[in-house]
Amino acid sequence: MTSTQSLVCVGLDPEIEKFPAHIRQRPQAILEFNCAIIDATADLACAYKPQIAHYAAVGAEEQLLETIRYIRQRAPGIQVILDSKRGDIGSTAEKYAREAFERYGADAVTINPYLGRDSAEPFLEYADKGVVVLCRTSNSGARELQDLDVGGRKLYQLVAEKVSKEWNSRGNCLLVVGATYPDELADIRRITGDMTFLVPGIGAQGGDIEKAVRNGRRADGRGLVINSSRGILYASQGEDFATAARRATLELRDAVNAARR
Amino acid sequence: MTSTQSLVCVGLDPEIEKFPAHIRQRPQAILEFNCAIIDATADLACAYKPQIAHYAAVGAEEQLLETIRYIRQRAPGIQVILDSKRGDIGSTAEKYAREAFERYGADAVTINPYLGRDSAEPFLEYADKGVVVLCRTSNSGARELQDLDVGGRKLYQLVAEKVSKEWNSRGNCLLVVGATYPDELADIRRITGDMTFLVPGIGAQGGDIEKAVRNGRRADGRGLVINSSRGILYASQGEDFATAARRATLELRDAVNAARR
Numbered sequence: 329m330t331s332t333q334s335l336v337c338v339g340l341d342p343e344i345e346k347f348p349a350h351i352r353q354r355p356q357a358i359l360e361f362n363c364a365i366i367d368a369t370a371d372l373a374c375a376y377k378p379q380i381a382h383y384a385a386v387g388a389e390e391q392l393l394e395t396i397r398y399i400r401q402r403a404p405g406i407q408v409i410l411d412s413k414r415g416d417i418g419s420t421a422e423k424y425a426r427e428a429f430e431r432y433g434a435d436a437v438t439i440n441p442y443l444g445r446d447s448a449e450p451f452l453e454y455a456d457k458g459v460v461v462l463c464r465t466s467n468s469g470a471r472e473l474q475d476l477d478v479g480g481r482k483l484y485q486l487v488a489e490k491v492s493k494e495w496n497s498r499g500n501c502l503l504v505v506g507a508t509y510p511d512e513l514a515d516i517r518r519i520t521g522d523m524t525f526l527v528p529g530i531g532a533q534g535g536d537i538e539k540a541v542r543n544g545r546r547a548d549g550r551g552l553v554i555n556s557s558r559g560i561l562y563a564s565q566g567e568d569f570a571t572a573a574r575r576a577t578l579e580l581r582d583a584v585n586a587a588r589r
Numbered sequence: 590m591t592s593t594q595s596l597v598c599v600g601l602d603p604e605i606e607k608f609p610a611h612i613r614q615r616p617q618a619i620l621e622f623n624c625a626i627i628d629a630t631a632d633l634a635c636a637y638k639p640q641i642a643h644y645a646a647v648g649a650e651e652q653l654l655e656t657i658r659y660i661r662q663r664a665p666g667i668q669v670i671l672d673s674k675r676g677d678i679g680s681t682a683e684k685y686a687r688e689a690f691e692r693y694g695a696d697a698v699t700i701n702p703y704l705g706r707d708s709a710e711p712f713l714e715y716a717d718k719g720v721v722v723l724c725r726t727s728n729s730g731a732r733e734l735q736d737l738d739v740g741g742r743k744l745y746q747l748v749a750e751k752v753s754k755e756w757n758s759r760g761n762c763l764l765v766v767g768a769t770y771p772d773e774l775a776d777i778r779r780i781t782g783d784m785t786f787l788v789p790g791i792g793a794q795g796g797d798i799e800k801a802v803r804n805g806r807r808a809d810g811r812g813l814v815i816n817s818s819r820g821i822l823y824a825s826q827g828e829d830f831a832t833a834a835r836r837a838t839l840e841l842r843d844a845v846n847a848a849r850r
Contacts, residue, residue: 389648418730420602423640442701444733467679469708479738
């Protein structure tokens, strides 16, 4: 983050049908598209976040691997967050951790808390990796379970507290908190102190940048990784897609930086 | 199920380090192992459940695809449940549904309820496919969130009720309920009426077959898919692994059938 002075994370969620026509037909369309986006944004981002479903749906695991290799070579200081929202019993969670940290070599992975701490433990044991736990997600259905009253507070508040006070014994936990819920962002900041949040929901999902940053930032103006995927990747679907992606990233970076000061 | 008179699901969770030595070194070791297990159990099972982390950790997506093709050819009446416990916002959930139902052609997939109904909807829209929602999982950490009191009942009870009464409008929902918690099985049976449960936790995880079946069965003695993975796959780690797997499946089938009558 320091080198680029940016809190912006570029979500790498390739959807071939949204690619510019000249790339869509290429055999390695996803990799080519991602590399162009990375070239256009490497000096403006603090992280890249490939969402793995977009690769798994079309059998593009090799292109995901190649994309991550390209990030390492092109932008070695930038973090790679594998967004896979995994969650399973311990013996299986070990395999998922191996997928994220060994197969893909990600710096961090997103996980789901529903199965409890023992399901997170195999990820947490990679002490130098980030484990980003879903807390209050950006979708409208988030309310259904995450806002349930569990003895005077909401489930997401309890998750925030458990993760920050118990699961975080190695100091490698982060939380997912959607930009679409700025009040909850402020609330989770109060509960968790200095913890870093991964904040999706900007752009296509309609989250307000200024409110999200103001409510979610730490006292030092940091502690946030603000993700945009579709708003950057598909800013233009023409041949100028990379230039448009750069412009969108720059605007987001500047808007975030203005709001965090 | 009818053709084999069995409620047993064989979990296909390949761990190469547990394979017999003569298979471990083969280039398609996972596929060879799975095919031998399928040959040995096809007349004794109602379903196969590949747990996808075991393939993803070692980049064996092609062998998973080939395994499923082999099941279709060898045992066309048997269901394939892709155990991936996915959960993400709607636009991403669409990709995960595509992964499960189109790429792998599974008959059913496991999902996580933490993000709410809108995250399940893209799966539920495949009306002829099964959507197996995590309710009360088999691990000890399940208690941490799933047993929280949410206004006079537990979170897992609320999930059971929501899924059976609301999410199940197309009649294609199932629930995951661990055999390691027989009281909760009885409880969820009371809440959900006729819904089918996928029941892990037998064998390596220590669940009691008789209790689980008695407490979880419907009045007609069905409504359960009882999974065993390690207890079958690694019943022997010698050259007789397939024979041992058959014997373990047969014993489990008979124990389940005895308990459900």
